[in-house]
Amino acid sequence: MEETFIPLSVPNLKGNELKYVTKAVETEWVSTGGPYVDEFERAVADYVHAKGAVSCQNGTSGLHTALLVAGVMPGDVVLVPALTFIAAVNPVSYIGARPVFMDCDDSLGMDPAKVERFCAEECETVNGRLIEKVSGKQVKALLVVHVFGNMADMERLMQLAGMYGLLVIEDATEAIGTYYKEGIYAGKHAGTIGDLGVYSFNGNKIITTGGGGMIVSDDEAYLKHAKHLTTQAKSDELYYTHDEIGYNYRMTNLQAALGLAQLEQLEAFITIKNDNYERYRQDIAEISGFRLLPFREGTRSNRWFYALYCEEDGLDRDHVIRGLSRHRVQSRPIWGLVCDQKPYLDARRYRIERAVDYWRHVVNLPCSTSLTAEEVCQVVGLLRELNVSE
């Protein structure tokens, strides 16, 4: 029997997508004007209980804009995670600010213990500003990523940000739909806890607009400035007056049409992600040498990506990826550390330890919202066989 291909993470467009996109085409509102853009911004802001939202071309441009409106300046230091997608870090470089790489904790998010130690031992407070001792430069912000939809330790990170006067930008590109159920942030969504948050609607994310992003905040001034910057900083519509250097980062009505239809299905998608995660977890728990990484307790996670941890004494991750691939199952290793990539080899890295371990041992398993229970079974069956045949 021909084995069917099981992809890692693909779009699922079986709702009102065609209907809304058709309407956008029929009304000829296909570019950055049109009713869907405003509607989608409002819908996302309401969904995550943020004061407002500003749409943009993708998550990367959203992060760039968020850093700009937060006031990160050339030369500033921004603490960033080592274990993430490089798109989270590049916007820091676009601005001419300098990333300092931090380790992760067991949630794969930024480790607050190391952030605390860095601030206490490697920095000093001068006139209310946190200054990195070796460079004399101000540490301006934390860029926190909610890896695979798992909430970073926002309780402790926000506490540290408060203590040291740091801005917090949340890269929630993978985490729309993730929120705290308990604790001081109960009811708060990933992306709405720091000063600004950013979502992505790239094709592999839990909901997609083909490509797209959204900045959210509770601060009206940030939102207003973000909208201004993403629309070429035009301060007069008629006379084309520009008061600073802006960007063409706006989302189109076509993208927003897709986005609205996708958002209608987000809760249903999360239910599917959750069910499939539980299936994987239970079955994988019975195979020695593997375990599925958990999501933070006290949160409702969107469970965007599933992370298989290959134990040190078991099969190595490349063997697992090749073994699955032979049976037409797509998987991939977690990202290589950003500080090990060519553009960042000279950047400062602070006690990166756990991130190296996760980088060596984690494989992402198929997690599309169209993935069936039978397919989960098939993937687990292959993992079991791989294990026995060794």
Ligand SMILES: *Cc1c(COP(=O)(O)O)cnc(C)c1O
């Ligand atoms: C997807 C992603 C981005 C970038 O989003 P795009 O929409 O692809 O530009 C940034 N950071 C992380 C962690 C991501 O997963």
